[in-house]
Amino acid sequence: QQQVKQSPQSLIVQKGGISIINCAYENTAFDYFPWYQQFPGKGPALLIAIRPDVSEKKEGRFTISFNKSAKQFSLHIMDSQPGDSATYFCAAGQAAGNKLTFGGGTRVLVKP
Amino acid sequence: DADVTQTPRNRITKTGKRIMLECSQTKGHDRMYWYRQDPGLGLRLIYYSFDVKDINKGEISDGYSVSRQAQAKFSLSLESAIPNQTALYFCATSNSGSGNEQFFGPGTRLTVL
Numbered sequence: 001q002q003q004v005k006q007s008p009q010s011l012i013v014q015k016g017g018i019s020i021i022n023c024a025y026e027n028t029a030f031d032y033f034p035w036y037q038q039f040p041g042k043g044p045a046l047l048i049a050i051r052p053d054v055s056e057k058k059e060g061r062f063t064i065s066f067n068k069s070a071k072q073f074s075l076h077i078m079d080s081q082p083g084d085s086a087t088y089f090c091a092a093g094q095a096a097g098n099k100l101t102f103g104g105g106t107r108v109l110v111k112p
Numbered sequence: 113d114a115d116v117t118q119t120p121r122n123r124i125t126k127t128g129k130r131i132m133l134e135c136s137q138t139k140g141h142d143r144m145y146w147y148r149q150d151p152g153l154g155l156r157l158i159y160y161s162f163d164v165k166d167i168n169k170g171e172i173s174d175g176y177s178v179s180r181q182a183q184a185k186f187s188l189s190l191e192s193a194i195p196n197q198t199a200l201y202f203c204a205t206s207n208s209g210s211g212n213e214q215f216f217g218p219g220t221r222l223t224v225l
Contacts, residue, residue, distance in 0.1 A: 009152060032212050043116070043202050043216030044155070089154055098143055098162070098206050100214065101171075102154040 003027055004092050006103025014111050019077035021106045023090035026071065030092040033066065034100070035075050038087045047088070048075075051095070080110045115139045116217035118203050124223045131190040133220050135203030141215070142208050144186040146170075146178060149200040149219070158201075161186060162208065193224040 006023045013019045025033075034049035050057045050064040050073065057064045063076040077084055087107045093100040116137045125131055135144065143162050147155040147170075157170030159178040167178060175197060179187045190197055200221050204214040 004154075006154070034212070036216075041218070043204075043218050045216065046213045049212070091155075093212065095212055098208060098212055098214075099157065099160065100212075102147075102156070104152050104154040 004103040010107040032095040118217040133188045141205035145204040
């Protein structure tokens with residue numbers, strides 16, 4: 001069973017549009033929520049991460065929104081660019097533990 | 113990340129064969145992980161090691177074994193490969209002293225016929 005559920009599995013967005021990916025988790029002990037970005041033929045790389053003491057974190061065009069009561073968090077990619085075309089994984093873990101549980105991934109295609 | 117290397121990058125083998133996937137890192141990290149990636153299932157943890165003498169099972173360890181030969185080396189073995197072990201395998205590292213970020217290798221694509 002997946003402790004972290006991610007949706008959608010894939011999405012297509014026009015250049016300049018907003019990409020939104022959602023994740024839900026079950027384990028209330030999780031206190032670290034990263035997003036990883038993976039390009040074809042490469043390993044995933046950390047994109048942005050959030051702790052539950054804040055409801056939003058923004059880095060450039062990427063924003064994480066976090067809803068602790070609903071046990072949900074999402075990634076927003078503003079002004080999507082073709083170079084953002086990749087697979088995105090949400091994950092959850094305990095900050096003290098270093099172990100992560102990953103969502104199923106979302107393949108994003110940004111059309112020019 | 114070039115600091116985490118995996119060999120081989122691609123491997124085709126037959127059912128019943130023993131396979132070893134190797135991971136090396138030059139980041140000086142103490143923690144190492146093995147994941148497998150399957151479409152729609154994301155990355156699932158097979159085994160992890162927090163130091164040379166510490167080995168722990170992940171969520172899908174059946175059919176796999178690991179060896180932590182040194183702080184920098186962590187190997188994954190399939191004792192008797194089966195077709196449903198066909199997947200993309202990733203090694204990752206992290207440092208217990210400096211945050212939670214995991215650094216992934218380039219992956220090994222394994223096909224079991």
